[in-house]
Amino acid sequence: MLGILRRIWGDGASGQVARKRMQFVLMHDRIDITPDMMEAVKNDIIKVLSRYMEIDGGSVKVDLEEGKDFMALISNVQVKRVYRHSTSG
Amino acid sequence: MAGKTIVVTSGKGGVGKTTTVANLGTTLAKKKYNVVLLDTDIGLRNLDVVMGLENRIVYNIVDVIEGKCRKEQAMIRDRKLSNLCMIPAAQTREKNSITEEQMKELCSSLAAEFDYVIIDCPAGIEQGFKNAIAGADTALVVTTPEVSAIRDADRVIGLLEAALVRQISLIINRLNAKMVKKGDMMSTNDIIALLSVPLLGVVPESEEVVVSTNRGVPLVHDRSSKAGAAFRGMAARLNGESIPLDGDSRGFFGRMKRLIWD
Numbered sequence: 143m144l145g146i147l148r149r150i151w152g153d154g155a156s157g158q159v160a161r162k163r164m165q166f167v168l169m170h171d172r173i174d175i176t177p178d179m180m181e182a183v184k185n186d187i188i189k190v191l192s193r194y195m196e197i198d199g200g201s202v203k204v205d206l207e208e209g210k211d212f213m214a215l216i217s218n219v220q221v222k223r224v225y226r227h228s229t230s231g
Numbered sequence: 232m233a234g235k236t237i238v239v240t241s242g243k244g245g246v247g248k249t250t251t252v253a254n255l256g257t258t259l260a261k262k263k264y265n266v267v268l269l270d271t272d273i274g275l276r277n278l279d280v281v282m283g284l285e286n287r288i289v290y291n292i293v294d295v296i297e298g299k300c301r302k303e304q305a306m307i308r309d310r311k312l313s314n315l316c317m318i319p320a321a322q323t324r325e326k327n328s329i330t331e332e333q334m335k336e337l338c339s340s341l342a343a344e345f346d347y348v349i350i351d352c353p354a355g356i357e358q359g360f361k362n363a364i365a366g367a368d369t370a371l372v373v374t375t376p377e378v379s380a381i382r383d384a385d386r387v388i389g390l391l392e393a394a395l396v397r398q399i400s401l402i403i404n405r406l407n408a409k410m411v412k413k414g415d416m417m418s419t420n421d422i423i424a425l426l427s428v429p430l431l432g433v434v435p436e437s438e439e440v441v442v443s444t445n446r447g448v449p450l451v452h453d454r455s456s457k458a459g460a461a462f463r464g465m466a467a468r469l470n471g472e473s474i475p476l477d478g479d480s481r482g483f484f485g486r487m488k489r490l491i492w493d
Contacts, residue, residue, distance in 0.1 A: 155413070156414070156415045156416075157411065157418065157421070160377075160378050160416075160417050161417050161421045163378065164378055164381055164382065164417075165425065167378075167382055168382065171386060171389075172385070172389065
């Protein structure tokens with residue numbers, strides 16, 4: 143039965159799946175950032191970057207990743223074009 | 232010198248808090264310490280049935296706090312150990328019938344008379360939880376190797392740290408070694424790495440726990456039980472004895488112990 147389930151989900155042993163999911167969940171719980179807040183951070187990043195370059199807003203992803211002794215905010219942004227003069231100010 | 236006040240908590244319900252309180256308390260009493268168990272799960276009391284003392288209840292913790300009786304009148308003596316007693320929770324009252332300040336007072340007056348005050352905390356993180364941890368200097372967080380229990384344990388650890396509970400240790404209950412070996416259950420090391428709290432002990436999943444609860448006799452009375460051995464090891468470590476973690480149920484030391492005692 144477990145074998146069948148494993149084939150359906152197409153992943154490895156469920157213990158490791160649980161461990162990885164918990165790493166992610168606990169990190170979010172601990173820093174107390176709600177999905178709404180993450181969305182706001184993402185929108186602000188888009189706003190700031192847009193002063194200097196044309197970016198693909200839909201491609202922007204913001205994630206928190208935990209290293210051994212640190213936590214990192216990682217964002218991937220697809221840049222279409224960099225403006226010659228910033229549009230700020 | 233004041234005794235230790237220990238709260239057993241978990242966040243999630245049904246992970247084994249009450250069983251842990253009953254077994255740790257019984258083991259410490261068997262070591263000749265004076266022990267009082269305090270059920271703070273007002274409205275949903277269960278420590279009395281797990282200890283097999285449900286027929287003797289007259290007064291409860293709310294009666295003590297409201298001054299309707301002296302605390303000695305609410306203490307129910309264990310059937311086997313005269314140095315072990317329990318103060319039951321009230322069944323028909325609510326969690327906010329008592330305050331954190333009142334709990335602190337009760338705990339310190341009990342700690343003045345007993346070596347160990349062990350508090351059974353209700354599930355959840357609301358007023359009942361806040362009351363239960365108010366007077367504790369040590370917290371034991373019970374979890375099972377399941378995602379929901381671990382997530383709740385993490386939340387509770389955060390709240391305990393915020394409440395400045397000095398010592399926090401982890402108890403992993405119902406670990407199924409076969410499933411861990413197959414890779415279908417998070418291992419002890421996985422759980423410790425996730426929660427970053429020192430481990431007090433691991434209780435193997437066992438049918439004996441159900442049987443002992445059915446009878447109302449704590450498992451640690453049965454010397455042949457592996458889960459019972461795990462609880463005895465935890466109580467010893469709690470008491471400052473240096474018993475190795477893997478000596479509880481397996482390994483050379485554990486096998487020797489069983490050979491001698493069984």
